[in-house]
Amino acid sequence: MSLKAVRKLAAGLLGPDGVVEDPAGLRSYSCDGLTGWRATPGLVVLPTTTEEVSSIVAACHKHSVPFVARGSGTGLSGGALPATDGVLIVTSRMRRILEIDPDNRIAVVEPGVTNASVSVAAAPFGLYYAPDPSSQIVCSIGGNVAENSGGAHCLKYGFTTNHVLGVEVVLPDGTVTTLGGMTTETPGYDLRAVFVGSEGILGITTKVMLRLLPKAEAVRTFVADFASPEEAGEAVTAIIAAGIVPSAVEMMDHLAIQASEAATSAGYSLEAGAALIVELDGPRGDCEAEFARSVELCKQAKASKIRVAAGEAERQLIWKGRKAAFAAAGRLSPSYYVQDGVIPRTALGRVLRRISELSEAESILVANVFHAGDGNLHPLVLYNPAVSGEGERAERLASQIVAICVEEGGSITGEHGVGVDKACSMPKMFSEHDLATMKKVRDAFDPAGLANPGKLFPTPRLCGETPGPYRPHPTELAGVAERF
Amino acid sequence: MTTAPTEPLRPKDTAELSKLLAGMYASATPVEVRGGNTKAWGHHSAHATALDTTGISGIVEHSAADQTVRVGCGTRFSDLQAQLASAGQRVALDPPDRGGTATVGGVLASGDHGPLRQRYGAGRELVIGATFVLADGTVAKSGGQVIKNVAGLDLAKLLCGSLGTLGILSEVVLRVHPLPQASATLTMKADAELATAAALTAGRSVAEPCAIEWDGEAMLFGFEGAAEGMAMRAEGLKADLQAAGLGAGDLGELSPAAAETAWGRLARSREAPAGGICIRMAALPSRLAELSAAAQKAAEIAGAEVALFSHAGLGLTDVVATANEGGSVEELLSQLRRLCSKVATSVVVRDRGWQGEPEIDLWGPRPDAASVMAAVKRSLDPKGILAPGRFAPWW
Structure with missing residues (x-):
């Protein structure tokens, strides 16, 4: 009943272009970049002004209808997963x-x-x-x-x-x-x-x-090959210890290199155990000096090969190879989980060994892509859903990796967000008091809890009494959502 | 009504702080936290119990290679910097020294900063995790000890600048940066018009000055980075200023000793003189000349002596003032607010050079967001025991 009132208001306010209510249209908004979680929204609205957003939210407030905001829908934690009994407010027409x-x-x-x-x-x-x-x-x-x-x-x-x-x-x-x-x-x-x-x-x-x-006056980029991610990690330590703060330091392990090269032919060495991409930018004099020092430090740290980007085209190619690593994982395996844990950078060697042990124990391959400068790991846990039990083993492995990150003093998420995906992992990182304190701040903004319900905080409904392995979301049990 | 004890309470760790606060919360006793007691900003209550954090002191863990440090909030900021320096690092934050007793917690909770904010941001940009105690004694944390982390609400940043009203910082994790290999300071004489244009040009310059300051008479530009790049950057800024038609003829480099003196004097200048006041005006950097003219006019009307010190690249300008005989700093403040109502987004009293509660409007017009700010305060401190009235009359 209540959603009906909001629908009526929205139809009058936004006209036919601003409201989606047919079932096929609604379904196209059922997930964001985390496609494993799906729920069909009760109503989708596409306002074009602040006043329209305000009117719709005020109506939701008045009628106790939950609402979820969505931008381009590229998020990787299900932050824009709709509420089946609520309104999805899409801001993509507000683009001036x-x-x-x-x-x-x-x-x-x-x-x-x-x-x-x-x-x-x-x-x-x-x-x-x-x-x-x-x-x-x-x-x-x-x-x-x-x-x-x-x-x-x-x-x-x-x-x-x-x-x-x-x-x-x-x-x-x-x-x-x-x-x-x-x-x-x-x-x-x-x-x-x-x-x-x-x-x-x-x-x-x-x-x-x-x-x-x-815009920085100068940018210099190089790729250094190493025998292993641990050795590449030591090179990063040496660069940081020399007082250099590169604008980016990225790493791909052997498996990630294979995937990336198969997809992009960006020129990474297939035989390398790890590829380190280092980028420096800033005023020209500073940039050139720190670039030369960083190359030298990588050589001292036993880099087997250094490839310096000769110009902007080669720099773009190097980045294309790195950025394609996620999508390229599809060439190694029909499906994969991406994790987003963070560790203190210096724990890299130890954490990689543990991931590798777990990977062997579960017979699941893991390709590693890292933001090596800040310890943000993106292990790609590869599995074939057609093979019985592999999906479960992969999911277990992925969640163990998150647990390791927390044990090492890191975080469950470096950039993808908690959303619905990691809400149940929050207690691994935060105490009851920590979460209750965050909730107090949420309550000050939203005492009725209508804004993006079920995200960020663990709820008994979502997670059960204790966080644990995967269990079906209530929307899945109700047959309105599915996960794959 | 309870009377405040003469000796402040001085917990030695988070657990003791929690226990003390829980007790005071139970009896609804107002409490005011302080570190080095160098920044008594905002309103104060004569009846509040003082709680001194300097017992929660010391570096807990410095992971140089991870570029983080975990430190007790009662640690003197200068001690932290000295210890980090021995490992070739620093917190890239340079608040005025204020007698050397300022603590890490006080610097963060007051939002104090220095010229380096141009490049590295304020304390909020450098704090990556915090353990704090709520009014009722609840010990909570947010963030963590890694630079990159988006799990949960970032309450550590919320506490920065909250002046001890939302919770008491007990331990924080800060991002640290390497000490710069080399630095340089350039200066040029500039009136307000020239300073405004020079600050805008420098802010867009690829020479990337890490500090862009105006002291009312001259610009000071700070540079930090690789030794090999310093000369090129100075030349680069000069060329940019000239290209903008700003002369830059007398742009000159200070010797290291002269530079140290100049930056030190600039930092001390922002402290309110005895009986005087330091007023912070926030505006777009392009409005500096208008602020300067308004300050001169307000000074004439109010019978006050004023000096301007501007973080010109950031649009944060401090008016340091004392009243002449028969003049008044309150009048100066209200004239500034009147004259700058269309120029500055805020005109607030920061530092003041007298003891006791001021009978002046420290904060100015109530912002739109004050109601949600007040709601956050009520939610975290329902009895309102932490520094009651500090943001009065807003909440």
Whole structure:
């Protein structure tokens, strides 16, 4: 009944282009980038203004209807998984770049604007937007705000939270307010800090004020081959110890190299045990000096081969090989889980040995891709769903890897977010008191709990009393969702 | 009403802090946390019990290769920097020294910072995890000890700048950076108009200055990085300033000793003089000249002496003022707010050079988001025992 009231309001407000209610249309919004979780939303709306978002959220509030925000739907933790009895508010029609202020280095954009298009709009002024998640061509700034997206270059430049000056938001009761603003400081609590990365549970972003940076004068990139990921890890330690902060340090292990090369022929050495991609940027003199030092340090750390990108084309090719590693895993195996755990970087050798032992014990292959500078691991756990029991073994292995990350003092997620995917793993990392404290902040924004319910926090409904291996989501049991 | 004890409570660890707070919460006793007691910003209650964090001190773990340090919040910030320096690292945050007693927790909770914010951001950008104690004694943590982590709400950042009103920081994990191999300082004379244009040009320069400051008379540009790159960067900035038609004729480099003196003097200048005040105005960097003109006009009307110190690349300008005979800093403040209402997004009192509760409006107009801020405060501290009235009259 209540959803009906919201539907009526939305139809009047947004017209036929702004409301999706036919079953086929609704189903096309049933998942985000984490396709294993699906739920058909009760209603999909595509507002074009802050006022429209506000009216719809206010109606949800009035009628106690849950709502979920969605940008481009590229998230990898199910943060935009719809509520079957709720409204999915899609911001992709809010895609105007409202202002580029080159003098003050600020971009003001609507939430549906894609990450990459901010940099495109800033480029004529010699500026760019630093966070660069690998989905940047399609992912939206609103989604980046919700997930606190990082990217390959966050080792030096930080995450979305470090580049958002302010957000205009619609709070869960429909009120419009601005957290932070156009200036470096605003008085009172830094609620922008808690809103960025809150995965849609505190409200919906309708406008974002972003800080732009001058494009670096010089960029240098090289690939160093090593006999093993451990040796490559030691090279990273040497670079850091020399006081160099590269803009990016990425690593692929032997298996990931095979997959990437099969897909892209980017020129990685098939015989290498690990490939280390190091990128430095900054003022030319600094960049050249640190580049030369980093190459030398890799040689001292027993790199078997150094490939220096001769120009922008080769640099792009190197990155293409790295960024294709996920999709390329499909060439090794029909299906895979991607993990997103983080470890203190120096624990890399020990953690890889444990992953390799687990991989042998379960007879499941694991290809490893890392953001090696900051310890963010992306093990690709490969399995064939057609082989009986393999999916379960792979899932068990994936969850053991997350447990290892936490044991090592790391995190269950470095950039993909908790969402629905890792909500049940939160107690591995946070105590009851920690989670209760976060909930108090959520309650201040959303006492009724209507904004993106079931995400980020473990719930007994979702996880049972104790976190454990996979169990069907209630929506799956009800036959309205499936996981594969 | 309970009267405040003369000796502040001084817990020695998180558990003791938790126990003390739980007791005070039970009896609804107001409490004000302090570290080095160098930044009594916001309103204070004469009836609150002081809680001193300096007993929760020391580096718990410094993982140089992981670029992190876990430290007790009562540790002196200068001690932390000295210890990190022996390993070739630092927290890339340079708040004014304020007598050397400022603590890690106090620097973070006050949001204090220095010129390096241009390059590295404020404390919020560098804190990656925190253990803190809520008003009722609950010990909670957020974040972790790895640089990259998006699990859960980032409450460590929320506590930065909250002036001890949401929870008490007990232990934090900070990202550390390598000490720069080399540094350089350039300076040029600049009036407000030139300073504004020079700051904007420097902010967009590929020479990447790590500090862009104006002290009312001259610009100071800081550079840090590889030794091989320093000369090229200085030349690069000069060329950019010239290309922008800003002369840059007298842009000169300071000797290391002169640079140290200049940065030190700049940091001390922001501390309020006895009986005086330091007012922080936030605006777009392009509005600096307008702020400067407004400050001069407000000073004339109010009968005050003012000096401007601007983090010009960041748009954060501090007005340090004392009243002349017959003049008043309160009047100065209200004139600044009136004259800058369309220029600055906020005009707040930061540091003040007198004891006791001021009878002035420290915070200015209530922002839209104040209601949700107040809701967060109520949710984390329902009895309102932590620094009651600090953000008055907002909440």
